[in-house]
Amino acid sequence: MKNTERPWSPYLAGALSGLLAVLSVLVAGKYLGASTTFVRAAGMTERTLSPELVNTAYFLKYNLAVDWQFMFVVGIVIGAFIASRTDRSFKVQAVPDMWRNRFGNSWLPRAVTGFGGGVIAIYGARLAGGCPSGHGLSGLAQMSASGFIAAACFFIGGVIMARLVYGRG
Amino acid sequence: MTLIYGILTGIIFGFLLQKARVLRYDKQLGALRLKDMTIVKFMLSNIIVAMIGIYLLKEFGVVELSLKPTILGPNIVGGLLFGLGWGLIGYCPGTSAGALGEGRVDALPGILGMLAGASLFAHTYPYLKSNVYTWGNFGKITLADALGINHWIVLVALVALYVLILRFLERMRL
Numbered sequence: 001m002k003n004t005e006r007p008w009s010p011y012l013a014g015a016l017s018g019l020l021a022v023l024s025v026l027v028a029g030k031y032l033g034a035s036t037t038f039v040r041a042a043g044m045t046e047r048t049l050s051p052e053l054v055n056t057a058y059f060l061k062y063n064l065a066v067d068w069q070f071m072f073v074v075g076i077v078i079g080a081f082i083a084s085r086t087d088r089s090f091k092v093q094a095v096p097d098m099w100r101n102r103f104g105n106s107w108l109p110r111a112v113t114g115f116g117g118g119v120i121a122i123y124g125a126r127l128a129g130g131c132p133s134g135h136g137l138s139g140l141a142q143m144s145a146s147g148f149i150a151a152a153c154f155f156i157g158g159v160i161m162a163r164l165v166y167g168r169g
Numbered sequence: 170m171t172l173i174y175g176i177l178t179g180i181i182f183g184f185l186l187q188k189a190r191v192l193r194y195d196k197q198l199g200a201l202r203l204k205d206m207t208i209v210k211f212m213l214s215n216i217i218v219a220m221i222g223i224y225l226l227k228e229f230g231v232v233e234l235s236l237k238p239t240i241l242g243p244n245i246v247g248g249l250l251f252g253l254g255w256g257l258i259g260y261c262p263g264t265s266a267g268a269l270g271e272g273r274v275d276a277l278p279g280i281l282g283m284l285a286g287a288s289l290f291a292h293t294y295p296y297l298k299s300n301v302y303t304w305g306n307f308g309k310i311t312l313a314d315a316l317g318i319n320h321w322i323v324l325v326a327l328v329a330l331y332v333l334i335l336r337f338l339e340r341m342r343l
Contacts, residue, residue: 005190007188007190009189010208010214011214011335012189013186013189013214014210014211014212014213016185017181017185017186017211017215018214018216019218019222020178021219021222022218022219022223024174024178025223025226025232026226026231028171028178029232030178031235032182032263034261034263035262035287037262038283038286039291041284042285042291043287043288045288056292056295057294057295057298058290066172067171068172068174069175071173071176071179072182073262073266075177076180076267076270077267078183078270079182079183079184079186080183080186080187080192080269081270082180082184083185083271084272090271092274093272093275094274096193096194096273096275097195098198098199099194099259099275110275112278114258114259114278115278115285116254116257117255117258117259117279118254118258118278118282118286119254119282119285119289120253120254120257120286121253121255121257121258121261121283121286122282122284122286122287123250124248124249124250124252125261126286126287126290127246127247127290127297128243128244128247128250129238129243129244131251131261131263132212132263133263135248137212138219138235139237140216141219142220142235143220143311143323143327144237144311145239145311146236146238146240147237149245149248150247150248153245153247153251153252154248154251154252154255156248156249156252157250157252157253157256158256159256161201161253161254161255161256162198162202162256163202165256165257
């Protein structure tokens with residue numbers, strides 16, 4: 001079904017998303033970011049188990065409630081769903097094509113790798129102070145020194161791991 | 170109202186990410202394997218437009234910067250850790266949400282892993298605070314501050330650099 005794949009130019013979509021980022025700062029005073037939401041979600045989950053658990057310095061830095069960024073991340077799910085339904089690129093898939101070509105069709109190894117990668121990635125993102133949205137897009141758009149350092153390290157780490165997972169070529 | 174702005178901005182951003190196909194594992198690993206630079210094209214286009222827009226509005230005094238602190242220890246160690254994890258999960262925090270929206274359910278274990286990792290970080294933060302966070306703290310600075318050059322000169326140089334990178338990628342058919 002190759003003919004159903006009609007992606008937009010990454011230059012057009014990227015530039016429009018840049019315009020969106022400017023509007024967001026102008027109208028709502030908010031820079032795009034995503035990783036703090038995972039801290040809030042984890043904190044709110046822990047709080048329902050026991051309020052004692054979130055009585056730690058890092059959770060206390062944040063007001064553990066649904067905020068602008070939390071809604072932004074929820075919105076991304078909805079926006080991607082709408083976009084993928086309008087051009088029929090929505091597809092329930094538990095193993096990405098590239099992974100399947102290399103490691104086969106079993107979903108479990110992909111799920112375990114995804115979970116482990118998720119733990120490491122967010123740990124790093126919170127330590128760095130942000131993810132490719134907060135540091136990468138918003139940081140570089142503001143020419144923040146931390147953005148250049150973090151974005152470079154994101155790619156260096158990623159290229160190293162991609163080489164370890166897929167080997168050369 | 171803030172929450173409504175949040176979800177509207179997210180819906181449009183998610184829509185654009187999906188239309189450019191940058192949400193996908195294959196695209197993210199494609200970039201990290203240096204084979205398909207679609208996500209870099211998206212990111213640099215976003216950055217060029219947002220950078221010019223934000224600095225113009227800042228010049229008129231209608232917006233303020235919101236800089237993340239530059240501390241070499243956490244920026245570098247955290248950045249490299251993020252990258253290593255990114256190469257495994259194949260999504261970043263924002264794109265994992267979008268990937269789920271277009272039916273790529275392999276993002277779900279990754280999202281659960283990120284929730285677990287966020288919890289782990291929160292509970293180990295006191296130990297990190299007394300060591301890695303103390304390495305090379307420069308505070309909230311821009312590249313222009315660091316270089317001691319007017320920010321518009323740095324901005325124009327960066328736009329030129331980004332355009333050259335994009336031209337190079339096109340020439341290499343990446």
